[in-house]
Amino acid sequence: xxxxxxxxxxxxxxxxxxxxxxxxxxxxxxxxxxxxxxxxxxxxxxxxxxxxxxxxxxxxxxxxxxxxxxxxxxxxxxxxxxxxxxxxxxxxxxxxxxxxxxxxxxxxxxxxxxxxxxxxxxxxxxxxxxxxxxxxxxxxxxxxxxxxxxxxxxxxxxxxxxxxxxxxxxxxxxxxxxxxxxxxxxxxxxxxxxxxxxxxxxxxxxxxxxxxxxxxxxxxxxxxxxxxxxxxxxxxxxxxxxxxxxxxxxxxxxxxxxxxxxxxxxxxxxxxxxxxxxxxxxxxxxxxxxxxxxxxxxxxxxxxxxxxxxxxxxxxxxxxxxxxxxxxxxxxxxxxxxxxxxxxxxxxxxxxxxxxxxxxxxxxxxxxxxxxxxxxxxxxxxxxxxxxxxxxxxxxxxxxxxxxxxxxxxxxxxxxxxxxxxxxxxxxxxxxxxxxxxxxxxxxxxxxxxxxxxxxxxxxxxxxxxxxxxxxxxxxxxxxxxxxxxxxxxxxxxxxxxxxxxxxxxxxxxxxxxxxxxxxxxxxxxxxxxxxxxxxxxxxxxxxxxxxxxxxxxxxxxxxxxxxxxxxxxxxxxxxxxxxxxxxxxxxxxxxxxxxxxxxxxxxxxxxxxxxxxxxxxxxxxxxxxxxxxxxxxxxxxxxxxxxxxxxxxxxxxxxxxxxxxxxxxxxxxxxxxxxxxxxxxxxxxxxxxxxxxxxxxxxxxxxxxxxxxxxxxxxxxxxxxxxxxxxxxxxxxxxxxxxxxxxxxxxxxxxxxxxxxxxxxxxxxxxxxxxxxxxxxxxxxxxxxxxxxxxxxxxxxxxxxxxxxxxxxxxxxxxxxxxxxxxxxxxxxxxxxxxxxxxxxxxxxxxxxxxxxxxxxxxxxxxxxxxxxxxxx
Amino acid sequence: xxxxxxxxxxxxxxxxxxxxxxxxxxxxxxxxxxxxxxxxxxxxxxxxxxxxxxxxxxxxxxxxxxxxxxxxxxxxxxxxxxxxxxxxxxxxxxxxxxxxxxxxxxxxxx
Numbered sequence: 001x002x003x004x005x006x007x008x009x010x011x012x013x014x015x016x017x018x019x020x021x022x023x024x025x026x027x028x029x030x031x032x033x034x035x036x037x038x039x040x041x042x043x044x045x046x047x048x049x050x051x052x053x054x055x056x057x058x059x060x061x062x063x064x065x066x067x068x069x070x071x072x073x074x075x076x077x078x079x080x081x082x083x084x085x086x087x088x089x090x091x092x093x094x095x096x097x098x099x100x101x102x103x104x105x106x107x108x109x110x111x112x113x114x115x116x117x118x119x120x121x122x123x124x125x126x127x128x129x130x131x132x133x134x135x136x137x138x139x140x141x142x143x144x145x146x147x148x149x150x151x152x153x154x155x156x157x158x159x160x161x162x163x164x165x166x167x168x169x170x171x172x173x174x175x176x177x178x179x180x181x182x183x184x185x186x187x188x189x190x191x192x193x194x195x196x197x198x199x200x201x202x203x204x205x206x207x208x209x210x211x212x213x214x215x216x217x218x219x220x221x222x223x224x225x226x227x228x229x230x231x232x233x234x235x236x237x238x239x240x241x242x243x244x245x246x247x248x249x250x251x252x253x254x255x256x257x258x259x260x261x262x263x264x265x266x267x268x269x270x271x272x273x274x275x276x277x278x279x280x281x282x283x284x285x286x287x288x289x290x291x292x293x294x295x296x297x298x299x300x301x302x303x304x305x306x307x308x309x310x311x312x313x314x315x316x317x318x319x320x321x322x323x324x325x326x327x328x329x330x331x332x333x334x335x336x337x338x339x340x341x342x343x344x345x346x347x348x349x350x351x352x353x354x355x356x357x358x359x360x361x362x363x364x365x366x367x368x369x370x371x372x373x374x375x376x377x378x379x380x381x382x383x384x385x386x387x388x389x390x391x392x393x394x395x396x397x398x399x400x401x402x403x404x405x406x407x408x409x410x411x412x413x414x415x416x417x418x419x420x421x422x423x424x425x426x427x428x429x430x431x432x433x434x435x436x437x438x439x440x441x442x443x444x445x446x447x448x449x450x451x452x453x454x455x456x457x458x459x460x461x462x463x464x465x466x467x468x469x470x471x472x473x474x475x476x477x478x479x480x481x482x483x484x485x486x487x488x489x490x491x492x493x494x495x496x497x498x499x500x501x502x503x504x505x506x507x508x509x510x511x512x513x514x515x516x517x518x519x520x521x522x523x524x525x526x527x528x529x530x531x532x533x534x535x536x537x538x539x540x541x542x543x544x545x546x547x548x549x550x551x552x553x554x555x556x557x558x559x560x561x562x563x564x565x566x567x568x569x570x571x572x573x574x575x576x577x578x579x580x581x582x583x584x585x586x587x588x589x590x591x592x593x594x595x596x597x598x599x600x601x602x603x604x605x606x607x608x609x610x611x612x613x614x615x616x617x618x619x620x621x622x623x624x625x626x627x628x629x630x631x632x633x634x635x636x637x638x639x640x641x642x643x644x645x646x647x648x649x650x651x652x653x654x655x656x657x658x659x660x661x662x663x664x665x666x667x668x669x670x671x672x673x674x675x676x677x678x679x680x681x682x683x684x685x686x687x688x689x690x691x692x693x694x695x696x697x698x699x700x701x702x703x704x705x706x707x708x709x710x711x712x713x714x715x716x717x718x719x720x721x722x723x724x725x726x727x728x729x730x731x732x733x734x735x736x737x738x739x740x741x742x743x744x745x746x747x748x749x750x751x752x753x754x755x756x757x758x759x760x761x762x763x764x765x766x767x768x769x770x771x772x773x774x775x776x777x778x779x780x781x782x783x784x785x786x787x788x789x790x791x792x793x794x795x796x797x798x799x800x801x802x803x804x805x806x807x808x809x810x811x812x813x814x815x816x817x818x819x820x821x822x823x824x825x826x827x828x829x830x831x832x833x834x835x836x837x838x839x840x841x842x843x844x845x846x847x848x849x850x851x852x853x854x855x856x857x858x859x860x861x862x863x864x865x866x867x868x869x870x871x872x873x874x
Numbered sequence: 875x876x877x878x879x880x881x882x883x884x885x886x887x888x889x890x891x892x893x894x895x896x897x898x899x900x901x902x903x904x905x906x907x908x909x910x911x912x913x914x915x916x917x918x919x920x921x922x923x924x925x926x927x928x929x930x931x932x933x934x935x936x937x938x939x940x941x942x943x944x945x946x947x948x949x950x951x952x953x954x955x956x957x958x959x960x961x962x963x964x965x966x967x968x969x970x971x972x973x974x975x976x977x978x979x980x981x982x983x984x
Binding site: 022025026027030032033034055056057058061066069072073 | 920923930949
């Protein structure tokens with residue numbers, strides 16, 4: 001037999017009318033039975049009926065009473081009753097808010113900041129991490145990946161692997177192969193140039209991603225023919241910056257890598273090439289020779305990534321003959337336009353704003369609790385008058401949700417500021433954040449968190465209101481009521497929580513500060529002051545032979561050296577502030593290259609003999625590479641490969657290719673901020689000789705001239721040396737480039753720092769409120785103490801200790817939390833560990849200081865209490 | 875003139891009804907009759923108040939109602955105690971007993 005409660009659940013709900021009919025029948029039965037009994041005892045029937053009716057009482061009242069119950073039990077009517085009550089609750093809540101405008105404004109403002117920060121950051125999260133890719137069938141898009149070092153380093157797969165995949169894969173359809181190309185936009189002989197992202201794509205690319213040009217056409221098959229005129233399809237941002245969104249852009253042209261390209265189409269704003277993240281320009285892919293392509297594909301409907309990977313393992317060569325990667329190839333849904341570090345950064349920010357919102361909630365809950373206790377009499381009276389406890393809970397919750405909704409509306413306005421702040425603070429200008437908007441999903445999010453926060457901070461006060469003990473409260477005055485103990489404990493708990501969460505945020509900010517200091521103190525290993533570089537070369541169309549090129553480079557050297565204010569010039573493949581990375585490992589003559597060797601990558605540069613002296617990189621042993629057969633490695637590399645220290649004279653080459661070179665010198669290590677956080681082994685450095693007849697090279701200049709003056713002078717010198725030479729990259733100051741290495745850290749610090757300060761302020765305010773309240777409640781006790789001879793100092797200490805005790809509790813909890821939470825920051829840290837004791841110590845001390853400050857005013861007030869008044873007060 | 879239900883605290887009436895039903899299912903009239911007879915009319919309760927209590931208790935899940943046939947062969951609504959009602963009765967009865975003892979002690983001493 002089922003318990004009746006469960007049986008009741010399965011009984012179909014009876015309709016209102018049915019219940020009322022039943023009631024009438026029940027009453028009729030009662031009266032008739034009563035009359036029949038009286039008649040049986042000999043009472044005349046008319047008298048019997050009158051007696052029965054009199055004893056029954058008011059049947060209309062009974063009907064109304066049961067009607068209300070029936071209405072509540074019938075779903076439709078129940079809803080109507082519920083809405084009626086809700087309207088009543090909302091009206092009542094509105095009156096409560098009106099009645100305390102200052103209180104409500106402060107509470108709403110605190111919450112608005114929390115909700116606004118959340119909404120702003122959520123819009124970024126939504127756009128970059130949650131929103132579906134803007135492509136047709138984006139969820140079926142996959143890419144073939146080649147990695148090195150156990151998946152740590154993403155490398156370009158070689159064409160052989162891609163072709164094998166394209167020809168034999170059955171789990172995928174529509175494979176598109178394209179090349180990612182960096183373009184230099186503009187004619188260097190006419191003015192400054194800049195680098196844009198580009199891709200060489202086959203005609204089917206646009207239909208593959210399911211996008212149509214906004215204006216003009218896409219790439220056609222005819223464009224890929226060898227003798228076709230060069231054409232380009234530009235992105236919306238380019239259309240805006242280069243052509244001011246002019247409608248007659250089709251037929252005009254832009255110069256890419258020194259070649260004039262006719263604009264044939266403009267893509268809409270959301271356009272992007274999957275995987276590569278190219279948004280600016282696409283050109284026709286003409287031939288596959290010498291390219292390092294990427295291949296993206298759509299899985300066949302129903303095929304899974306696992307299927308594709310199983311197939312790939314069977315058909316793809318496990319390791320290419322180019323030896324540029326050591327891991328087996330795999331298929332991944334890595335259509336990732338965000339980047340791992342960025343993703344991590346956004347999630348960290350999201351966590352930080354979440355904490356801010358929690359603190360804001362705790363703060364407002366605290367304010368409301370203080371008020372709820374003041375309103376205890378009101379609730380008690382209403383319970384005594386017959387209001388159900390659940391009804392009271394609902395009412396208080398309605399109040400807090402209404403308050404939170406007001407805050408949410410305010411917060412949405414505030415979120416625009418947050419979003420703009422995030423955009424402005426983002427390293428690299430955050431161009432891909434331009435199309436982040438406060439969209440519908442974001443608005444729903446803010447509505448949801450508003451309601452949630454309303455419930456979160458309202459539930460405590462609501463329960464407090466509902467559990468108020470009728471008899472006790474009505475008897476006692478609110479001030480000395482015993483119910484206050486629970487309230488004090490709850491409020492103390494909230495403050496401890498606030499302090500703890502603040503510790504987590506402050507500790508995160510502190511770790512970022514320490515990271516920046518450590519990055520700033522790095523001995524970079526060369527003299528970056530006054531060092532600038534620009535990348536120049538002969539365009540691919542140039543026909544200059546090696547003799548002409550050698551003469552041109554010498555002319556550039558003389559021309560630049562002749563610029564007044566230039567102290568030195570040299571050529572290299574890249575600037576010391578900007579190493580390129582070589583894949584595949586360094587092969588030592590007579591040693592086998594270990595498979596999966598962690599030395600798969602290293603930093604490499606090709607340099608002229610005077611490079612080391614100009615850059616200020618001391619050689620600890622030997623001399624600079626004078627010709628193609630001499631190389632230099634840095635100390636770290638030498639230590640790694642020759643722990644016993646006999647590197648000089650050994651012969652090495654880039655694994656599997658190039659001529660052997662003899663190590664003739666050991667250079668000091670170059671350490672760049674930011675190089676520590678990737679997995680490219682940039683601390684291992686390799687230099688070979690920069691050939692004087694190279695197609696391109698970096699002009700490295702030491703000069704104190706202003707950048708604009710220097711850039712113009714160098715451009716002129718280059719043009720004078722040979723009109724065929726083009727400037728590929730604008731002038732770059734080494735100092736600026738080095739500083740930019742810490743941009744991510746700076747960005748994270750700026751935002752987390754702002755959130756942390758806000759959190760600390762809120763925690764201070766919360767602490768102040770709780771201690772003030774406690775002092776008020778203990779007025780009598782303090783009065784007694786003073787009357788019994790306690791000094792002002794003793795009273796002050798008493799109150800301060802009370803505040804400190806809470807703060808110490810919060811700091812203790814927070815330190816534990818921070819040790820765990822700051823691990824999320826690991827990728828951004830340098831020179832300091834998550835849970836760093838110094839940082840935690842400083843943060844703890846800081847919060848205790850804030851606690852003292854927040855408690856000071858109430859403590860002074862307590863100390864100045866007049867014992868007579870205090871004792872009289874009740 | 876019998877007193878109205880509002881003169882009696884809800885709780886009192888509820889506990890009486892629960893007690894009445896503790897010996898087995900009864901229809902409303904039988905409940906009323908039983909209370910009248912047992913209290914010898916001391917508690918003058920109008921029947922409507924009793925029905926309010928019955929419906930209130932049914933709504934609270936303390937008693938369950940079912941239609942049956944009376945001794946006079948008429949359709950009547952029978953009420954019976956649920957597990958929850960039995961517990962409620964135990965709790966309330968205990969409270970009342972203590973209350974009565976306390977009040978009795980004070981009055982006896984005066």
